[in-house]
Amino acid sequence: MTASKDDKVDVLIVGAGxxxxxxxxxxxxxxxxxxxxxxxAPRKLGDLVSSQIWARRLKWxxxxxEETGPDSIGYCFNAGHGVGGAAxxxxxx
Amino acid sequence: xxxxxxxxxxxxxxxxxxxxxxxxxxxxxVKYFSVAPPYAAFYSAGFDAFDALARRRHGAAFDACAAExxxxxxxxxxxxxxxxxxxPPLPLFYMAVRSDAVDxxxxxxxxxxxxxxxxxxxxxxxTP
Numbered sequence: 001m002t003a004s005k006d007d008k009v010d011v012l013i014v015g016a017g018x019x020x021x022x023x024x025x026x027x028x029x030x031x032x033x034x035x036x037x038x039x040x041a042p043r044k045l046g047d048l049v050s051s052q053i054w055a056r057r058l059k060w061x062x063x064x065x066e067e068t069g070p071d072s073i074g075y076c077f078n079a080g081h082g083v084g085g086a087a088x089x090x091x092x093x
Numbered sequence: 094x095x096x097x098x099x100x101x102x103x104x105x106x107x108x109x110x111x112x113x114x115x116x117x118x119x120x121x122x123v124k125y126f127s128v129a130p131p132y133a134a135f136y137s138a139g140f141d142a143f144d145a146l147a148r149r150r151h152g153a154a155f156d157a158c159a160a161e162x163x164x165x166x167x168x169x170x171x172x173x174x175x176x177x178x179x180x181p182p183l184p185l186f187y188m189a190v191r192s193d194a195v196d197x198x199x200x201x202x203x204x205x206x207x208x209x210x211x212x213x214x215x216x217x218x219x220t221p
Contacts, residue, residue, distance in 0.1 A: 050214035052200025056120040063117040064124065075127045 009035040016040075017085025040082035048091045058088045094167050095187070098207070099194035107197045108136070122192040126185060135181055139190070142180025143167075149177060 011027050013020045016038035024034045040062065047058065062081040066074045080086030111121045116130035123132050140155070143166060147155040151162050158166070169175045170187040180186060198204055205212045
């Protein structure tokens with residue numbers, strides 16, 4: 001389901017990782033109006049290919065994360081992108 | 094040389110194709126190791142370093158060396174000690190290059206079967 005900018009919600013969750021998704025589902029089941037914002041790609045079951053090389057698409061096939069500040073670092077590994085977040089890194093490959 | 098079967102699996106094509114992709118979509122191991130793009134510079138530095146070593150020791154570029162000479166240059170990579178090495182950190186270069194080869198050659202159902210390993214695929218990759 002997608003929301004329009006005029007929709008009012010009870011809870012706004014940023015990022016559709018594993019914990020956030022469970023949190024959202026629990027709140028929705030309790031009757032709350034929940035909106036999850038996820039900048040990454042949606043995931044279909046067919047995306048979780050049982051292959052070490054194909055799995056790279058989900059693990060680090062996205063823009064790297066660049067932290068800010070005087071000692072910033074950039075990283076790609078397990079940064080979590082798309083629905084499922086970093087938990088997708090450990091899908092059953 | 095780092096992995097039997099890698100050449101037959103065309104890992105060179107995979108690396109070349111990924112180097113041509115946008116860094117955002119690149120799936121090379123160097124990205125996983127948080128090496129900053131452009132990733133081609135990482136490979137060039139490593140291969141140039143091998144050429145420099147080969148010329149110093151054998152008077153020829155790496156590709157022109159005999160098989161045993163190449164092995165003598167590549168073999169010490171795993172130990173991280175290669176006298177005269179001027180490329181990226183040696184263990185990092187070894188790990189990046191070999192890991193791509195491993196996943197291309199054996200990171201699939203066919204690759205596992207080639208190793209005699211049982212597989213239980215849930216979802217198969219798309220076919221061309």
